[in-house]
Amino acid sequence: MKIFTFGKVSSLPKLFLTSLLAIFFTLGNLSQLNASTIGENGLIYQDADGVYHSQHLPVILLSDNADYASSDLISVEKSDRSNLVQLNSSYAPSMMFANGDFSLDFIAAAPFTYDHAVGGGAYDDRTIGKADDTVESLEGGDFSCGDIVTYFVAVTVDDTQSAQDDGPQTIELDLSFLGDTTGQPGVGIVDIVYVGINYGTVVDLIEGNHADTGNMDDGGSTATLINECTGTNCPGVPPGDGTVYTAGSYTTGTIIVTDLERAEQVIVRVDVLLGCDIASILAGTWGPTGNLQGDLADARLTYINGNVPVDPAEAVPGGAQTVPFKKIGDLNLVDLSLVKTVADGPYYVGDNVTWTVSVSNDGEDPATNVVVKDVLPCGLSFVSMSGGDTHNDATLEWTINTINPGETVDLTLITTVLDGAACGDGETPYVNIASIASQTELDIDSTPGNPADSNGTGGIGSEDPDSTQDPNDEDDGDDQGIIVCNLSMSGGEICLYDDGTLSTKSTIDLDGSGTPAASNPYVSSDTGIATVDDNGLVTAVSDGTVTITYTDDNGCQVTPM
Numbered sequence: 001m002k003i004f005t006f007g008k009v010s011s012l013p014k015l016f017l018t019s020l021l022a023i024f025f026t027l028g029n030l031s032q033l034n035a036s037t038i039g040e041n042g043l044i045y046q047d048a049d050g051v052y053h054s055q056h057l058p059v060i061l062l063s064d065n066a067d068y069a070s071s072d073l074i075s076v077e078k079s080d081r082s083n084l085v086q087l088n089s090s091y092a093p094s095m096m097f098a099n100g101d102f103s104l105d106f107i108a109a110a111p112f113t114y115d116h117a118v119g120g121g122a123y124d125d126r127t128i129g130k131a132d133d134t135v136e137s138l139e140g141g142d143f144s145c146g147d148i149v150t151y152f153v154a155v156t157v158d159d160t161q162s163a164q165d166d167g168p169q170t171i172e173l174d175l176s177f178l179g180d181t182t183g184q185p186g187v188g189i190v191d192i193v194y195v196g197i198n199y200g201t202v203v204d205l206i207e208g209n210h211a212d213t214g215n216m217d218d219g220g221s222t223a224t225l226i227n228e229c230t231g232t233n234c235p236g237v238p239p240g241d242g243t244v245y246t247a248g249s250y251t252t253g254t255i256i257v258t259d260l261e262r263a264e265q266v267i268v269r270v271d272v273l274l275g276c277d278i279a280s281i282l283a284g285t286w287g288p289t290g291n292l293q294g295d296l297a298d299a300r301l302t303y304i305n306g307n308v309p310v311d312p313a314e315a316v317p318g319g320a321q322t323v324p325f326k327k328i329g330d331l332n333l334v335d336l337s338l339v340k341t342v343a344d345g346p347y348y349v350g351d352n353v354t355w356t357v358s359v360s361n362d363g364e365d366p367a368t369n370v371v372v373k374d375v376l377p378c379g380l381s382f383v384s385m386s387g388g389d390t391h392n393d394a395t396l397e398w399t400i401n402t403i404n405p406g407e408t409v410d411l412t413l414i415t416t417v418l419d420g421a422a423c424g425d426g427e428t429p430y431v432n433i434a435s436i437a438s439q440t441e442l443d444i445d446s447t448p449g450n451p452a453d454s455n456g457t458g459g460i461g462s463e464d465p466d467s468t469q470d471p472n473d474e475d476d477g478d479d480q481g482i483i484v485c486n487l488s489m490s491g492g493e494i495c496l497y498d499d500g501t502l503s504t505k506s507t508i509d510l511d512g513s514g515t516p517a518a519s520n521p522y523v524s525s526d527t528g529i530a531t532v533d534d535n536g537l538v539t540a541v542s543d544g545t546v547t548i549t550y551t552d553d554n555g556c557q558v559t560p561m
Contacts, residue, residue, distance in 0.1 A: 122214065144274075145444075151271075170257065191230065222259065223257050301316055333364050367443075369438070485556030
C-alpha cells in the first residue's frame with residue numbers, strides 16, 4: 001500500500017501512518033463498489049484510475065480518534081481490497097456530508113425566448129443560442145432600459161449513495177450583479193425581482209414549449225431569496241444603501257434551495273431588473289460603456305436529511321461562475337409621444353365624430369409592441385376604429401408592432417354623439433382620452449400605463465397645444481373634447497298676414513340660450529324681408545318669409561320653430 005500525505009499528517013512517524021484510515025473527496029465521476037467488497041459501512045468509492053476514495057469528511061485517525069479538516073486529507077491508493085482498513089467505531093455519519101454531490105450551472109435565459117417585460121424562458125436541455133434555451137453571455141443590443149433579465153441556476157444532484165444517505169439536502173447560493181458598468185456609468189442591475197423553481201407553465205416564446213424540461217425531480221423543491229442588498233455596501237446588511245450607477249455598487253442576494261435528492265435536477269429561475277439612469281438620459285449626458293455581469297459567487301450545503309443542520313456549512317465545489325453582459329452601451333432607447341385630434345365642430349346629437357390618435361417615436365431605436373388604449377366618455381358611442389396592426393373593439397385598444405425612429409402612426413376612431421344630459425354626476429361628457437398602455441422598450445420620459453394626467457394637475461399631455469396642455473405632464477397621453485350644441489331660441493308673438501308671411505313693419509324680440517357670439521349672433525336669411533340686430537330684435541321690411549339664425553360663442557346655431 002502506498003501512502004501520500006498532506007498537511008500535518010505528514011509529520012507523523014512513518015510507521016504510524018499505516019494505522020490511518022485516510023478519506024479523500026473528489027469531484028470526478030465515481031462508481032460505487034459493492035458494499036460487500038469494502039465492509040459494512042459501504043463508504044469507499046473507486047474512480048476510473050482505480051483509486052479508492054471516501055464520500056465523507058472529516059478524516060478520522062483510528063489510533064487516537066483525532067479529527068482533521070479537509071486540508072489534512074490523505075489519499076490511499078491500492079489495488080487489493082484485502083488491504084482495506086475498516087473505519088473506527090467512533091465514525092459518526094451525521095458529521096460527514098455529501099457536499100460534492102452537486103453540480104451547478106449558472107447561465108442566462110436565451111434573450112429571444114421570453115417577454116422582457118416579465119421575464120421567463122426555459123433551461124430545457126441547455127441548447128445555446130439567442131433563440132434556443134440559454135446563452136453564456138448577454139449583449140446590450142438585445143435589451144432595453146427597464147427590461148427584466150432572466151438567469152438560471154441548474155442544480156444537479158449526483159446519482160450516488162452519499163446523496164441517497166444525506167437527502168433531502170438544502171443548499172444556499174450567493175448571487176451578485178454589478179450595479180454599474182465597467183466603463184462610463186449609467187446602467188446597472190438594480191433589483192432582484194423574482195426567484196423560484198421554474199415549475200409549471202413557463203413564459204417561453206418558443207412555440208409549443210410550455211414547461212421547463214430541465215426540471216427532473218419530484219416537484220417538491222423551493223427557492224427562496226433572502227438577504228437582498230443593493231448599493232455600494234453590498235454584500236452587506238440588507239437592504240443596502242440603494243446606490244446604483246456608481247462604481248462599486250452591487251445587487252446581491254442569497255437563494256435557499258430545498259428538497260434536493262439523489263439524481264434530481266432543478267432549475268432555479270432568477271429575474272433581475274436592468275435599470276438606467278433616467279436623470280442623465282434626460283440631461284443628455286447618458287452614454288454608458290463597458291459591461292455588466294452576473295456572478296454565482298458561492299454555494300454551500302446547509303442541511304441534510306431534511307432538517308439536520310450542517311454546522312459549519314460545507315462549501316459546494318463549482319460555486320463561482322460568471323455570465324458577462326457585454327456592449328451595454330447598445331441598449332435600445334425609445335421616446336414615444338401621443339397626440340389626439342378631432343375635426344372642428346360644433347357637433348349635434350346624432351352626428352358622427354372622427355378622432356385621430358397620432359403616436360410618434362422620437363427615440364434612437366424602434367419601439368415594438370406598442371399598445372394604445374382609448375376609453376370612451378359618456379355622451380359618445382362606438383362606431384368603428386382602424387389603424388395599427390391589430391385593434392380590439394371591445395376595449396378600444398390598438399397594437400402597433402413597430403414604430404421606427406422618426407415615424408408617426410395614425411389611428412382612427414369614429415363615434416356617435418349622444419345626449420349628454422344622460423351623464424351622471426361627476427362625469428364629463430364628450431372629452432375623450434387616449435394613452436400608451438405599454439411597449440417593449442423603456443420610454444426615456446414616460447411611464448406607460450399610468451394615468452393620462454400623470455402629475456395630477458388636471459392638464460393632460462405635454463405635446464398637444466390645446467387648452468388642457470400641461471408642459472410638465474408626460475407626453476404619452478392626450479385628451480380632446482368636442483362641443484355639442486343644445487340651444488334654444490324664444491321670442492314674442494309674430495304678426496302674420498293671412499298667408500302666413502311676416503307683416504310689414506311688425507317686430508319680434510328673440511332670445512337665444514347660452515352666450516351669444518361676439519359678432520352677429522343673430523342673422524337674417526333675407527334682410528330685404530326682415531332685419532335683426534345683435535340683441536335679437538327682428539324688424540319686418542317687406543312681405544315674405546325669412547329665417548333668423550342664432551349663434552352662440554361656441555359656434556352652435558339654432559333657428560326658431
